[in-house]
Amino acid sequence: MAPRKKIAVMTSGGDSQGMAAVIRAVVRTGINMNCDVFCVQQGYNGLIEGGEYIRKTEWADVRGYLPRGGTPIRTARCKAFYERPGRLTAAKNMVINGIDAIIICGGDGSLTGADRFRAEWPSLLEELVSKGELTAQQIVPHKHLNIVGLVGSIDNDLSGTDATIGCYSALDRISTVISWVQDTADSHSRAFVIEVMGRHCGWLALMAGVASGADFIFIPEQPREDNWKEEMCSIVKKHRDEGKHQTIVVMAEGAQDRYGKKITTDMVKDLLSDPHGLDLDTRVTIVGHPQRGGKPVAHDRMLATLQGVEAVHAVLEATPETETCFIAINENKIVRKPLMAAVQATKEVAEVIKAQDFEKAVKLRDTEFADMYNSFMITSNMNTGEDMTLSAEKRMKIGFITIGAPAGGVNAALRAAVAYCLSRGHEPVAIHNGFAGFARHHADEDSSVRPFDWLEVDTWATWGGSEIGTNRELPEESGMELIANLIAKYKFDAIFLIGGFEAFHSVLQLEKARDKYPSLCIPITLLPATISNNVPGSEYSLGSDTSLNELIAFADKLKLSASASRRRVFVCETQGGRSGWLAMIGGLTSGATAVYTPEEGLSMDMIVADIRHLRDVFQQDKGKARAGRLILINETASKVHTAKAIADYIHDEGHGRFQARESNPGHTQQGDIPSPIDRCRAVRLAIKCVKHLEQFGPKAQHDIQKIKKDPLTASVIGIQGAAVVFSAITDLEIQTDWKNRRPKSAHWMYMKDIVDMLGGRPSYPVPE
Ligand code: ATP
Secondary structure (H helix, E strand, O other): OOOOOEEEEEEOOOOOOOHHHHHHHHHHHHHHOOOEEEEEOOHHHHHHHOHHHEEEOOHHHHOOOOOOOOOOOOOOOOHHHHOHHHHHHHHHHHHHOOOOEEEEEEOHHHHHHHHHHHHHHHHHHHHHHHOOOOOHHHHHHHOOOEEEEEEEOOOOOOOOOOOOEOHHHHHHHHHHHHHHHHHHHHHHOOEEEEEEOOOOOOHHHHHHHHHHOOOEEEOOOOOOOOOHHHHHHHHHHHHHHOOOOOEEEEEEOOOEOOOOOEOOHHHHHHHHHOOOOOOOOEEEEEOOHHHHOOOOOHHHHHHHHHHHHHHHHHHHHOOOOOOOEEEEEEOOEEEEEEHHHHHHHHHHHHHHHHOOOHHHHHHHOOHHHHHHHHHHHHHOOOOOOOOOOOOHHHOOEEEEEEEOOOOOOHHHHHHHHHHHHHHHOOEEEEEOOHHHHHHHHHHHOOOOEEEOOHHHHHHHHHOOOOOOOEEOOOHHHHOHHHHHHHHHHOOOOEEEEEEOHHHHHHHHHHHHOOOOOHHHOOOEEEEEEOOOOOOOOOOOOEOHHHHHHHHHHHHHHHHHHHHHOOOEEEEEEEOOOOOOHHHHHHHHHHOOOEEEOOOOOOOHHHHHHHHHHHHHHHHHHOOOOOOOEEEEEEOOOOOOOOHHHHHHHHHHHHOOOOEEEEEOOHHHHHOOOOOHHHHHHHHHHHHHHHHHHHOOOOHHHOOHHHHHHOHHHEEEEEEEOOEEEEEEHHHHHOOEEOOOOEEOOOOOOOHHHHHHHHOOOOOOOOOO
8 A cells, every 4th residue: 555645754953852752653653644754864964865864764663762862863953954955955855755744853943944944845846847856747746845843852942832852851850960969068068050051941940940949040031130149149148047058059051141141150159159258168060961861751751752643643634735833732732833933932032032021031931931930939039029928917827738648749839838828928837647647636735737847848849758747537537527626726717738539539528518617618729649640620640740750760671671581571560549540651651562551441352462462573573672562550450450460371371482570660659759840840839729729818808608609719729731720629529430539531541542553552352
């Protein structure tokens, strides 16, 4: 059968983690959709060189690409492509190979070049015919060129998308370096000035500042006022006076003052170490190229994969009239957007920075950027230019409680919420060890209800677990009357819960008990935090990213071991309770052959079909390297077919031609240091939660009936599609599968087909 289309895929400009995963997704999706896919080596250089540089790529050629750093098909900056003769040769090579669609992964320059190429395409073909380099017949099937862009860049500098492929891996590398530096800084009471990449974009510096709880940041979009030297020194002094033993200043490469004059790391170092000023023992660390390297984190693998798949669909659906698009992500939604509008907006940022219109520069970045910037200002006590403190009658006493198993980012959320509360004049109070701790406190009069100590909380930004202790007990188990009385006794004006499904259930119990106990007629909100990511109302829970990264680090090692022993399948059990999210996304980001979830169920027929498939692939693989396979199974997918049982079936059916082993990462999936994504989102969402609570005002001003009637007074914050929203617990109650402790519909289920397709799994009978 003739291919439906011939598509070229290439990487161009600076490399970033996840580019290899893009190639894998594009090649396999293309082949799956009956297209021929050609990898172009070395960016536009390869298009101009032609010949060996443009290679038809097969399914197995991209095996092992998913976890790879860098770009195996290489990338380049190509001068010749800026000029028409270069693009003319490139067009000729494309037509010779029958290619008229390009999926390109690169920065704004690469994408601009591609758009230009597309605009010129008809005239390039005409010129080639007029020069006799191609015949009129040769160009007939290739009258239109389709381009789809994927943004691969560690800087996250393209407008219109929240994240570029690679940016979270770079952030991960930076956050790791900072956490190492923090240990030594703390031991020696030193200050560190840390420079990260970002000549025109401060995203990496900003997010690193948020994730690590830095003291001060310098980003090109928001130079501080003329007195920045005094401001920085006074903030550092304040933090030191409060008892901090370390100082971290994060600078983007493009740090500058309001007049465009570069601020260097040495300038900042000299200020911090000035013997007549702060007199701090100060060192400079330039993170440099390690930011570009290493394996992509789960988010980049997911982004690269989903966007790669979407890019192939976009190419196949494009008509000559379709505007050139790129694939973006907004919050949690993959979307197609006009390319040149985004490139223009990106250029505009540089222009407005030059014109010193810094407010506009931040606005031109996405909403997350502005939120994160404000969050950083609040948590680092930087001057936001306005007095944040509320008048006395608006201040609230807010009780904080964490419920359920530990999840990464809970401490970062507490820290941010407490910082925000303090900046507003609220009284944040820690209720230790969940509702059980609250109830016991009543009995023992121990000190499990106490105000937060900022000096202590300030160190929590990067810590795993929950420093205020957590417990699974629901308020009804502790005694609702007792809990209601305690809330009255402590005169709480609002309750802020952090936790997973038990926390979700607790909010509902508290809401339902309001008729009986008026003290519960206060605003209550939940910030979801659980590695199972099963809280209704949000597609994302704190801790889920940390655990996903733990799982794929484990899965990568299993795959390597399976490949080294050539003919081996690992069957790996994942946590997640009755939610298959972790297993499914783990499968998507580690390249599993099959994923078994409780949502889908697991039958003998499915296992038999998968064993047949394994027989086939091991037969085809004969003699080839990298032939290990991985199957992920959620811990509750089946009562009968456990990971061990499935491994045994496979092993037995392999008849010596292949083997199988079971493996279980167990509680390591809860993670250690929370991922930067969990830490940054914790900060952003926690501050939004306190803002949500404070809009209802303190108890003295509550109209009980009004509180009861307003469904959003008992709410859950969540990321849903492209938005951050608060949902009423009463609305979510009916969207919940209570028996299975998960939402009735799994927002991620659509990824199953993608996992199966990219893993080469044939369709098989689905259980009744
Ligand atoms: P990074 O964000 O890492 O800098 P980038 O894609 O923006 O990545 P550039 O060096 O700007 O990197 O562009 C990469 C290549 O894309 C260039 O070397 C050139 O070949 C091509 N290119 C960029 N801009 C254009 C343009 N306006 N016209 C034609 N080709 C271009």
